[in-house]
Amino acid sequence: HSPLLYRALGAIEARLDPAQFFRCSRQHLVNLSYVEAIDPWVNGGLQLRLKGGAEIEVSRRQSQRLREMLSL
Numbered sequence: 001h002s003p004l005l006y007r008a009l010g011a012i013e014a015r016l017d018p019a020q021f022f023r024c025s026r027q028h029l030v031n032l033s034y035v036e037a038i039d040p041w042v043n044g045g046l047q048l049r050l051k052g053g054a055e056i057e058v059s060r061r062q063s064q065r066l067r068e069m070l071s072l
Helices: 009-015 060-070
Strands: 021-023 029-031 035-040 046-050 055-058
Touching (some): 055 060
Antiparallel strands (some): 021 029
16 A cells, blocks of 8 residues: 555645544544444544445544544
8 A cells, every 4th residue: 555645644634624534543534424433442542434344543642532523
């Protein structure tokens, strides 16, 4: 898997709508409209299941932020 863009993820994140895109971890930025399910994960974290079957682990810090954002 190679990146399609050779830019820092933070630079890309700054250009996107924060209501639509969420930074899950250092490596993942997710379009929330493609999230099919949010499951509890180890140590209080979360795991996102995306349409198409991909699973993304959300960091513990970002899990708390996502819970607040989505009122979970």
